[in-house]
Amino acid sequence: MSKILRKYSLYLLLLFISFILSIYTAKLIYDVRRSSYEKIEKKLEKALESSDKEVLNQSIETQGSTSYQNKDLYLLARVINGEARGEPYIGQVAIGAVIINRTKHPGFPKTISGVIYQPGAFTCVSDGQINAKLEPTALKAARDALNGWDPTNGCIYYYNPAKTTNRWIWSRKVMLVIGKHRFAK
Amino acid sequence: MSILGGYKELRERLKSVRLWSIMAVTLGILVIVALWGVNQYRGKANYHNYLTNMWHRAFFDMVGYVQNIQSLLSKAEVSGDDRQRAVLYTEVWRNAFAAQENLSQLPIENNVALEKTAKYLTQVGDLSFSLSKQLMSGKKETLLQKKQLKKLRAYADKLSNSLNELAIEISQGRLRWGEVRVVGTSRLKRVSQNVTSSRMLAVEAGFKDYPTLIYDGPFSDHISRQIPKGLPEKLVTKEQAKKIAFEFLNLKRADVVNYLGLSGDRIKVYTFEIIPDRKIRYRTITIAISKKGGKVIWMIDNRATSSPKIGVAKAKENAKKFLIAKGFPNMIDTFYLKQDNTALINYIFLQNGIKIYPDMVKIRVALDTGQIVGFDATPYYMSHTSRNIPKPAISERQARNLISKNFDVQSVSLAIIPLDSGKEAFTYEFLGKYDDKYFADYINAITGKEENILEIIKDPNGILSM
Numbered sequence: 088m089s090k091i092l093r094k095y096s097l098y099l100l101l102l103f104i105s106f107i108l109s110i111y112t113a114k115l116i117y118d119v120r121r122s123s124y125e126k127i128e129k130k131l132e133k134a135l136e137s138s139d140k141e142v143l144n145q146s147i148e149t150q151g152s153t154s155y156q157n158k159d160l161y162l163l164a165r166v167i168n169g170e171a172r173g174e175p176y177i178g179q180v181a182i183g184a185v186i187i188n189r190t191k192h193p194g195f196p197k198t199i200s201g202v203i204y205q206p207g208a209f210t211c212v213s214d215g216q217i218n219a220k221l222e223p224t225a226l227k228a229a230r231d232a233l234n235g236w237d238p239t240n241g242c243i244y245y246y247n248p249a250k251t252t253n254r255w256i257w258s259r260k261v262m263l264v265i266g267k268h269r270f271a272k
Numbered sequence: 273m274s275i276l277g278g279y280k281e282l283r284e285r286l287k288s289v290r291l292w293s294i295m296a297v298t299l300g301i302l303v304i305v306a307l308w309g310v311n312q313y314r315g316k317a318n319y320h321n322y323l324t325n326m327w328h329r330a331f332f333d334m335v336g337y338v339q340n341i342q343s344l345l346s347k348a349e350v351s352g353d354d355r356q357r358a359v360l361y362t363e364v365w366r367n368a369f370a371a372q373e374n375l376s377q378l379p380i381e382n383n384v385a386l387e388k389t390a391k392y393l394t395q396v397g398d399l400s401f402s403l404s405k406q407l408m409s410g411k412k413e414t415l416l417q418k419k420q421l422k423k424l425r426a427y428a429d430k431l432s433n434s435l436n437e438l439a440i441e442i443s444q445g446r447l448r449w450g451e452v453r454v455v456g457t458s459r460l461k462r463v464s465q466n467v468t469s470s471r472m473l474a475v476e477a478g479f480k481d482y483p484t485l486i487y488d489g490p491f492s493d494h495i496s497r498q499i500p501k502g503l504p505e506k507l508v509t510k511e512q513a514k515k516i517a518f519e520f521l522n523l524k525r526a527d528v529v530n531y532l533g534l535s536g537d538r539i540k541v542y543t544f545e546i547i548p549d550r551k552i553r554y555r556t557i558t559i560a561i562s563k564k565g566g567k568v569i570w571m572i573d574n575r576a577t578s579s580p581k582i583g584v585a586k587a588k589e590n591a592k593k594f595l596i597a598k599g600f601p602n603m604i605d606t607f608y609l610k611q612d613n614t615a616l617i618n619y620i621f622l623q624n625g626i627k628i629y630p631d632m633v634k635i636r637v638a639l640d641t642g643q644i645v646g647f648d649a650t651p652y653y654m655s656h657t658s659r660n661i662p663k664p665a666i667s668e669r670q671a672r673n674l675i676s677k678n679f680d681v682q683s684v685s686l687a688i689i690p691l692d693s694g695k696e697a698f699t700y701e702f703l704g705k706y707d708d709k710y711f712a713d714y715i716n717a718i719t720g721k722e723e724n725i726l727e728i729i730k731d732p733n734g735i736l737s738m
Contacts, residue, residue: 098293105297113304117311176574177545177558193394193491194387196376197369205376206383227612234609234616235634236572236648238543238558240536241496244384255385263533263543272537 159199160229163187165218166203167232168225169211171268176224178266181239183232185270188243195243210250239263242270323379324448330374331442335435337371340364341396342428345421354407361404368397380469388479389431396424398489402693406488409721423483434475438468447471488693495694500539500564502631502656508566510534513542517559520568520598523548534563539653541569567653568598573645577613580639584608587615587637594644595619600633600652609734613639616646616734623659627687630655630696655690661698664717671700671715674722679713680705689714689724697723712737 163183171179189195189202196202203212211217239245245268246256259271341364348360372393376383399420403413413421441447447468484493508516510531518526528547534540541560548557552575559571588605595603603619604627610616614636621631636646664671668684675681681704688696699714710728715721726737 095289098289102293102296106300109297109301109304113301113308117308175545176554176556177572180572191490192391192496193398194391195384196373196390197394201373201376206379207381208384230611231572231646235650236570236646237650238532238560238572240541240543240560241538242535253382255382261533262535265532265545270533270535 160226160233162200162203163232164221164226164229166209166211167228168221169216169219170209171266172219172222172225174266174268176228177238178268179225179228180231180236181242181265181268181270182245183229184237184239185242185245187232188237188239188241192243238265239270242272244271245269246271327377327379328442330377332439334371334374334378335432335439337367337374338393338428338432338435340367341371341393342425342432345396345400345425345428349418349422349425354412357413358404358407361400361407364400365397365404368393368400372397378472380472382469385473386476388482389476392424392427392431392479392482394491395485395489395493396428398491399424399485399487402488417487420483420485420487424485427479427482430478431475434478438471438475442468488695490692490694492693496537498538498654498694500562500653502653503539503562503565503567506565507563508561510542512566513561513563514544516561516566516568517544517546520571521546521548521557521559532558536560539569539650540564562653565653567649568647569650569653571647573643575638575643575645577638577645578640580613582639582642584610584615584617586642587639588617590642591617591619591635591637591644594635595633600649603633607735607737609736610639611733614645615639621652621656623661625686626661627685627701628656628659629687630690651690655696659688661688662718664698664700666717666720668700671717671720672702674715674720675702675713676706678706679711686717687714691723699723703728 163186166186167179167182171182174182186199186202190197190199196205203209207213209217211219239262242262244256244259246253247267248269249267251257256271261269261271263270344360344364344367348357348364351357351360372390375386375390375393378386380386403417403421406413438447486492486494514529514531518524523546526546526548527550528545530545532543532545534542540563542563543558543560546557546559548555555573555575557571557573560569561567562569588608591605592603595601600619600621602622604622606618606620606627606629608615608617616634616636619633619635621628630651632651634646634648635644637643638645664686672681672684679702681702683703685701686699687701688698689701691697697714698717700717702713702715704711704713710730712724712726712728714723714725716723729736
């Protein structure tokens with residue numbers, strides 16, 4: 088018996104190691120998703136803490152005065168950030184204005200969160216872009232929109248003609264074009 | 273022979289531990305991957321069930337609310353008691369808003385396309401609420417309002433029926449809410465998802481001939497069709513508008529001028545994007561000039577502002593000068609807010625000492641240079657007109673008796689305020705304190721009715737109303 092063991096000990100060891108390795112790999116694959124979510128969260132926290140610290144402090148300081156704006160400001164800024172990063176500033180305010188216009192329109196939910204989380208309403212909500220790193224301009228744009236500036240003058244739809252696959256949206260009348268977005272009634 | 277020999281050889285090799293070990297490892301990996309897969313699948317199934325349950329809850333709740341609307345409206349048609357009807361209308365309002373909320377959560381691929389159904393639910397609720405208020409103030413429904421309600425009830429019947437059919441099919445498992453665009457969904461699932469979506473869109477099609485509804489509420493169709501009262505009749509062209517924009521901004525020339533389009537449903541405006549100097553990074557001015565009257569409706573100057581060098585008092589002084597220069601005399605400041613190194617100040621029109629809140633202009637002053645970086649006169653041009661303000665029918669003392677005794681009044685003035693319905697009310701404005709909080713209480717100067725209460729929030733960064 089011991090003879091056999093000695094003879095094949097190397098193979099047994101190899102077998103054992105590969106078994107451990109395979110378990111480890113499986114666990115690794117299993118954890119990839121969870122850890123990636125955690126990483127995103129951590130990154131978000133960091134982003135909020137460091138780069139936007141100044142902007143954040145300012146906004147907390149100034150926005151503390153109205154709970155309406157406080158509650159919705161960040162949510163609005165996140166959608167603007169997710170939908171219109173890299174767009175001209177006015178295009179960012181316009182996205183915020185469309186959301187606010189919807190809350191005042193009978194055909195849409197009456198709250199900013201209701202409008203934002205309506206299924207299929209905003210691509211950045213469906214694909215997770217809403218959690219991207221918050222740029223300070225998005226916060227500023229959100230504030231302008233909440234303060235009543237509306238570059239679209241009452242539009243309730245917009246789309247990027249290069250990206251949209253939704254045929255229904257093309258039937259709406261285009262009122263103006265800001266950056267890459269068409270704004271429609 | 274050779275095949276048999278090969279077989280023998282293979283058997284020999286199979287016996288060899290090396291091959292066994294490789295097979296064992298492969299098998300081990302397979303088992304682990306399979307376990308992992310099963311785990312993943314179960315997790316996904318759990319999420320899917322969870323979501324489906326939420327969607328079902330939203331859908332069945334909505335069906336229930338729509339049924340309630342239908343039965344409450346028909347009860348209101350039957351009832352002869354004003355108070356009873358007022359209660360029924362409030363119930364309709366509650367059910368309609370709950371129904372709309374649930375509708376907007378259904379996993380239709382493009383939920384936004386259910387706009388007409390949502391609009392119906394909003395308006396049936398909004399109209400009922402305004403009727404309930406009307407009844408409470410002692411006015412019965414007019415014949416026209418009763419006709420409107422009957423029409424709305426017919427829609428509730430139709431909607432309720434088609435939703436019920438859907439509900440039966442869903443509860444029998446014939447229709448399912450599909451998964452939300454998961455890559456690699458089987459074709460079958462995709463089809464069933466489309467069926468539910470298209471069935472909901474068919475319900476939406478039932479509102480094709482939906483009438484225009486005008487009543488006393490914020491979601492009435494007349495709100496989006498209001499005509500600006502404060503704009504001159506003369507129409508201007510795009511070129512003239514561009515000139516007006518340059519005059520307003522005191523610019524001789526600019527590096528870039530982009531025309532963005534003609535838009536707006538109440539005030540049609542030409543919108544321009546102006547970059548005065550390309551060397552100053554990120555500075556763009558966006559400005560909108562009305563087609564009717566050629567007035568500057570709003571302006572945003574996206575200049576980066578550095579840390580504040582002036583206070584709010586100086587900012588107000590600058591804003592006031594700016595307003596006078598641009599043709600807005602008799603404006604007084606009310607609320608203000610400091611943010612992003614700027615001060616946002618609200619100005620309202622003053623007519624013979626009476627505050628006209630609807631005629632509002634917002635000015636934003638950069639606190640580093642004192643420059644005006646934002647302007648919005650939309651409310652002003654919507655409502656400003658030469659008003660014939662009557663003498664108050666009740667005295668200040670009478671009005672004071674109508675407000676709560678707990679309210680510590682600090683100042684009183686006359687004011688015209690905007691109402692939700694788009695109308696205006698002539699009121700006494702009582703500013704005061706209650707429980708260390710500031711409030712503004714508005715008592716109608718003609719009827720004595722309390723029209724509105726605002727909470728005033730004061731803090732180091734501003735004064736705001738809520």
